[in-house]
Amino acid sequence: MTYVKQMQRIVDEYRLEGLPWPTSAKNIADWAISTGRWELPAAAVRRRCADDIASAMREEYMTDRKGRRVRLLHPAPLETEGQTEMIWDDIRSAPREHMQISFQHRRRGIVGDCRQMKVDVDSYNDAHPDAEPIQIVFDFTMDLAELEAADEAA
Structure with a gap:
């Protein structure tokens, strides 16, 4: 199991x-x-420590030259010694290839979250046919524009 x-x-x-x-x-x-x-099984101690370190790395930010709050460290799934492993690098010094892989990986995660939300919403709506269906918009263009405008106004 x-x-x-x-x-x-x-x-x-x-x-x-x-x-x-x-x-x-x-x-x-x-x-x-x-x-x-x-x-906590003994074999899980290393994994737990690595997960905690990864969480901490995910939370480290810096301010770029334009004043934007930017995540400093980025993981990319890379093959090492025959196994895929998340390799972390610093946005200030990482090669373009690492950052492209990292951004693509993150985007796939977001798409997966959206797909699961759609399945959940569709299932809920199907289970409650007498209620007004919950509508979710998955085009985030306006949301991003509003957030960027708010950042510029601040």
Whole structure:
């Protein structure tokens, strides 16, 4: 069973116990730890540390010459020693190829999130045919223009 499936099973068990729902992931974690359903496996320590480091790198920003807040470090999925690995580089010194791969990878993630949202909204609307359908616009052109205008006005 994958780790994700194990986590989903913990959520299922939490709900079957009749504990408060809806709830936060922290509440479920407290319950899972206190009941011995979860502990960090030794093999996961390195992965957890790497994930925490990646999260911290994702949160590091700088101000560019035009005053824009820019993410400093960017990951790109690159092949090393026969395996694909996320390699991080600094936007100020990274080669163009690294940045292009990084931006394409990030865009694919955004598209994937939008696709899943569309599936979720469509499913919700289908399950509630008597309600007005929820409409989601996936063209972000106007949103980006508004945000850029607000930045320029600030």
